[in-house]
Amino acid sequence: MDTLLASIARPPPATTAFIEVRFSQLLARPLIVRGELEHLRGGALIRNVTEPFKERTEIDGDRVSVEREGKPPRYFSLQSIPGLAGLLGGFAAVLGGSRAAVEQDFNLALQGDTAHWRLELRPKSPRQSRYVHDIAIYGRDAAPRCIVVTPPDRSPEIMLVESAARTELPSPPTLQWLRQFCDSGGA
């Protein structure tokens, strides 16, 4: 597991394209957004959505700013969004590549082999588990491809990163299709 964590570490500055598919009980079909994730030196995270609309979210320390096209930027505190701080903490620990840092807040489980693996993070604190049931990272060799965040009471959100972000999705993508895609290591 240590080797895997070390191999998927992405110390800043790092950039990846992403596709995010979000299912919601409010929606008849899932929302799909595309864009780019940036991890800056100094720790700030930027999520740049380019399709189907333009939105730039920057998280720097406790400060979150959201800028949408044609609107003044909005600012809020990371603390004011329940669960987000914990979630980002998990990502930052994985990107940092340190098993100890990840295991401080999460129970880790690894399935599969080096060519075809699934890393599961479950929050240790009951507080954090109110917002996140688990985070599953799927990948092939040293490349993570799918990140699936499952909240305890809502549908999961699935993010395809790195080479997987170039995948053509069926229209509309179903949860089942995406699960298979991720399980197969993003064929």
Place this chain on the structure above:
Amino acid sequence: MSRGGQAALSIAWVGITALLGLYVQRNLVVSGDLRLFMPKPATAVERLLLQEVGESPASRLLLVSLQGASPQVLAASSQAFALALRADPLFKAVANGADSVAAVPDKLLPYRYLLSTTLDSARFDTDFLRAQLEERLQDLSSPMAGVLEPWIARDPTLEFLKLAEQWQPAHQAQRRYDVWFDRRGTSALLMVATQAAAFDPDGQEIAAAALREHFAATRAAPRVTLTVSGPGAFSMMMKHRTQDQIAWLGTVDSLSMVLLLIVAYRSLRIVLLAALPLASAGVAGLAVVSALFGQVHGITLAFGFTLLGVAQDYPIHLLSHRRAGASALATARSVWPTLATGVISTCIAYLAFLCSGVIGLEQLACFTIVGLAVAGLTTRYLMPRLVPAKERDYGESAWLGRLWSRIIALPRPGWLAVAVALGCVTVLISGHAPLWQNDLGQLTPIPKNLTDQDERLREELGAADIRRLLVVDGGSADEVVAATEALSPKLDALVRRGDIASYESVARYLPSAGVQLRRQAALPDARTLEASLAAAVAGLPFKADLFVPFLEDVARARALPPLTGQMLTATPLQLRIDSLLLHRVRHWTGLITLSGVRDIPALEELAAQSGGVLTLLDLKQASEDLVAHQRVRILWSLAIAALLLLVTIGLALRSVRRMLRVVAPMALTTLIILATLHAARAPMNLFHLIALVLAAGLGVDYALFFEAVEEDPAEQRRTLHAVLVCSVSTFMVFGFLALSTLPVLRAIGVTVSLGVLANFAWALLLTRRPAHA
């Protein structure tokens, strides 16, 4: 009087005193409410000040911090503590950051359309709804999705989120692990409002005990510690410190008094007898105060007994003036004219306080006057019948004789008196220190480290500037809300210019009925809204019929009566609104609290332009004005009392020259005390004034007795003995008070002991009759 008669009289006297004591014990309510000692308000601002000081929710607020453990442990403690406090009826409200202001009951939720400003500039038409729904889709794919998803079906325009943002205080403590923490993250913070007012130390005491109990029962680890700050906590702490010192000083005083009297009269029986007039005086004074006022302040009791100390002189005069062979009754008859003049003139001086307009002082005057009269009368009519026959006569004391001849040999330095008087006046005129202490806080100063800590907690929790606030008056709640609302643009301009950092007013939470009705009228009817929504949602991925709850809420909002403060009872907004909108008898008051005040003239100008609707209240300035205003009344009363005193003494002595000789020491002493305090840069407060009156009463007594001394050398020695015992005992009692660390007790102690010394010396120098060759 026969032995049997004496026994019967003693039993009757002690019995009646005990019965009165029982009456007092049954009926007297001792109150701790400090407002009894505050003047009656004369102006609207003063009235507001007193209401603010004692009753406002802000003054009931205790700032609580938990520290000593890891943030997680502190947060758990904070949650359990808040839960326990909320269940306790002693506490009106508890906030620890975990409770969102936005936790509004479901049935009030449709009001969001009347409270939010959206409908002031927009209409719920197809274009507006389409833009909103597109934004909601973006929200659903943003990090905010988890927070917003549950609301979107019912509130697609997010009116409630806008309200919750608008309700957020401009500044509040940071939240960690769901509760408030200080900036360093080492203390969990809570705000607790007690049911008891700040100036009710007894109520505060009960609340504080409950607070500590709940804390001990709920803390997550034994190393978690509790700090409580706020007006209520301070008033309780000061009460304890005052009580401790009074108890300690009282014991020392009583013991040394008994010791001195035993040395002076060499008889325990005499000492016990001498205590009877004072005991009767105290009990009778209390009985009358309790019959007239119903309740008496603890301070009245403490100071009343201090002032009643003069009455201890009366039996001393009787005992020291006894002649061998003559009955005590005869002595009483012979000293009575002088003693009675002393009693009456002192009572007249206290009459001044009866017209002071301060209930506490009126009680004090009533208590003292009744007490002095009873002490004088029992010394004259009861005590002489019980005093045993006399073997020793102080008139034959050789050392008193020698002392007296030395005194006689002293010059009568009239010029010195004039010089001292001129010197004192010069000091008083030329000094630069303030003559008067107007700051009420200085009477019971709170240690600096505690006020610093209070300030820090207040800042962390975003509590407002406690010195200045704006006040809006009106005949109804809605009138006040509407007036406050109309001021908001002007206040916003002040914030933009940086004149103030932020403000908080009721208008932020509750729009006026007029504004609510206007927004209500802008809501579309059900059919129109349904059609606009159907057009707006076309082509978007939202599920069919998702927005039925939205349509239902808008239909409900169209039929609602405007929201009022009462309808928010038992919601998290209640505490805010209750502290900003106060219901008085027949009128309403709105408070606009300010923080970061930088430009006071700008605020004054705003108030001046409001046409009387808005007042800028400077609590410190108003309280100082109040004290100054009260002092003017007291000084006038004292001036009248002084005149009455001159007339009484003049009538009693039937001579202006003799009258002047009697009042000269007292007048000089008063000047000396004033000049000494001024030179020592100790500004005078109300308690100095009370003590000055006491010192003046003592001075008149000494002078009257010295003035009355006849040619008989034995009588001269007896008088010297009496005045010596009186002045030494009084000096001792107040000397101990002067050592106190509490400014109130020290003020009285220093003033009176200085007064005793000066009065005694000047009475000897100026008042004794010229020695005839």
